Amino acid sequence: MKYHIVTYGCQMNLHESEKIAGILKEAGYGENSSIEEADIIVFNTCCIRENAENHAFGNIGALKKQKRENPNLLIAVGGCMVQEEGKAKLLKEKFPFIDILFGTHNLPELKSLIERKRAQRKSVISVTEARERTEDGISPVRTSYPNAWVNITYGCNNFCSYCIVPYVRGRECSRRAEDILAEAEALIRAGYKEITLLGQNVDSYHCEGVDFPELLERVAQIEGKFRLRFMTSHPKDFSERLVAVMKKYDKICKHLHLPVQSGSNRILGLMNRRYTREKYLSEIALLKREIPDCEVTTDLIVAFPTETEEDFQDTLALVEEADFSSAFTFIFSPRTGTKAATMEGRIPEDVAKDRITRLIALVNAKTREKSAKYVGKTIEILCEDYDEKKGLYLGRDEYGRMGYFESERDRRGEFVNLKITSANGISLYGELD
Numbered sequence: 260m261k262y263h264i265v266t267y268g269c270q271m272n273l274h275e276s277e278k279i280a281g282i283l284k285e286a287g288y289g290e291n292s293s294i295e296e297a298d299i300i301v302f303n304t305c306c307i308r309e310n311a312e313n314h315a316f317g318n319i320g321a322l323k324k325q326k327r328e329n330p331n332l333l334i335a336v337g338g339c340m341v342q343e344e345g346k347a348k349l350l351k352e353k354f355p356f357i358d359i360l361f362g363t364h365n366l367p368e369l370k371s372l373i374e375r376k377r378a379q380r381k382s383v384i385s386v387t388e389a390r391e392r393t394e395d396g397i398s399p400v401r402t403s404y405p406n407a408w409v410n411i412t413y414g415c416n417n418f419c420s421y422c423i424v425p426y427v428r429g430r431e432c433s434r435r436a437e438d439i440l441a442e443a444e445a446l447i448r449a450g451y452k453e454i455t456l457l458g459q460n461v462d463s464y465h466c467e468g469v470d471f472p473e474l475l476e477r478v479a480q481i482e483g484k485f486r487l488r489f490m491t492s493h494p495k496d497f498s499e500r501l502v503a504v505m506k507k508y509d510k511i512c513k514h515l516h517l518p519v520q521s522g523s524n525r526i527l528g529l530m531n532r533r534y535t536r537e538k539y540l541s542e543i544a545l546l547k548r549e550i551p552d553c554e555v556t557t558d559l560i561v562a563f564p565t566e567t568e569e570d571f572q573d574t575l576a577l578v579e580e581a582d583f584s585s586a587f588t589f590i591f592s593p594r595t596g597t598k599a600a601t602m603e604g605r606i607p608e609d610v611a612k613d614r615i616t617r618l619i620a621l622v623n624a625k626t627r628e629k630s631a632k633y634v635g636k637t638i639e640i641l642c643e644d645y646d647e648k649k650g651l652y653l654g655r656d657e658y659g660r661m662g663y664f665e666s667e668r669d670r671r672g673e674f675v676n677l678k679i680t681s682a683n684g685i686s687l688y689g690e691l692d
């Protein structure tokens with residue numbers, strides 16, 4: 260029997276989908292297939308912004324015909340959107356053909372939910388309150404070779420005023436360092452070349468006296484050639500010790516994803532981010548002083564309630580000063596249940612669009628500027644994939660830059676040296692050296 264998984268959202272969800280695949284395998288669905296050929300289709304949803312939800316709604320709705328033509332097909336919907344208050348009910352009403360709905364805290368039960376559904380006509384819904392989650396005992400079917408995702412924390416306690424994650428993922432809990440190390444060691448032994456430690460806020464990792472810098476150091480001490488990444492960091496928890504560990508180990512990629520969200524102190528306060536632009540910029544300055552070649556990427560939100568043109572100018576100025584190598588940019592999306600959703604001073608759509616257009620132009624100009632500096636240099640790329648359309652292999656350097664190249668043979672999983680001959684936006688093109 261075959262399965263197909265549709266994933267929305269962040270790296271956390273991508274890895275969760277690998278776990279879903281692991282559960283499906285145990286439930287007898289051995290083979291990944293196209294959506295048309297699948298015996299079970301699982302949607303792993305996201306609700307971080309309204310458009311993420313709209314995507315899922317559209318794609319689930321499009322399955323009505325396939326389900327009618329093939330009543331044996333099972334359709335399951337899980338992930339963050341299902342965990343949102345009232346959403347499971349709404350989904351069921353809108354799409355009565357959904358067979359299984361499971362919340363983020365119910366993933367480990369998925370196999371038994373499938374078995375229950377197979378034994379009854381009625382659909383199965385399991386969305387419960389958060390429970391302590393550390394070891395879920397699920398063996399993922401990994402799809403991101405040569406990278407492997409490793410969870411270090413689940414959930415989030417930060418309650419940034421715009422963000423729904425703490426409501427749908429529950430309180431933060433950290434996995435035991437021994438379990439994380441054992442998983443990472445096994446992955447390196449199995450041939451993975453990159454480990455990415457995952458948490459909503461990795462810096463607040465703490466378990467049995469081990470904090471994040473110590474955990475990172477212990478993973479970096481695992482023998483073998485591999486790259487070590489981590490995400491996401493939070494500026495309020497940034498520490499000199501973290502920088503010291505990053506500096507000490509070549510294996511740790513000299514790249515920090517440090518979401519700043521806004522350059523205006525007033526807006527940062529309303530966002531409940533608990534740092535100022537000055538603190539943020541001083542962290543970047545420290546990082547670049549200690550590790551001059553370190554690259555920083557970020558997330559930015561425009562049009563947060565009450566954001567003025569002046570606040571927005573503060574964001575643009577911060578982008579100039581912080582010298583990001585790239586950034587994800589978002590328009591504020593009100594999420595029911597969060598504090599910001601009830602704040603006054605919503606920004607009209609045309610103003611929001613104008614701001615994001617200007618921000619993207621600045622971010623892209625910065626990215627292009629940095630890309631141009633690569634031309635003529637030789638960089639080490641970890642080959643990740645083959646791009647059929649371009650007919651080129653691709654991979655990233657330690658800073659996260661994508662590099663494309665031609666090769667006679669399959670290079671996936673190999674470290675290669677690439678002499679950069681041209682740059683286009685964030686992508687680099689080169690020749691094997």
Ligand code: SAH
Nearest residue numbers: 307421422459491518558559589590591592
């Ligand atoms: N835990 C991570 C990732 C959170 S989600 C972190 O704290 O950085 C990824 C990004 O989505 C956030 O950094 C933020 O920029 C954006 N985001 C979250 N909620 C949003 C909302 N309601 N509207 C617009 N963007 C949002």
Ligand code: SF4
Nearest residue numbers: 415417418419422424
């Ligand atoms: Fe959301 Fe803030 Fe937690 Fe990130 S740190 S997941 S933005 S509440």
Ligand code: F3S
Nearest residue numbers: 268269305306307339
């Ligand atoms: Fe990730 Fe979206 Fe959930 S960003 S944690 S999948 S709401």
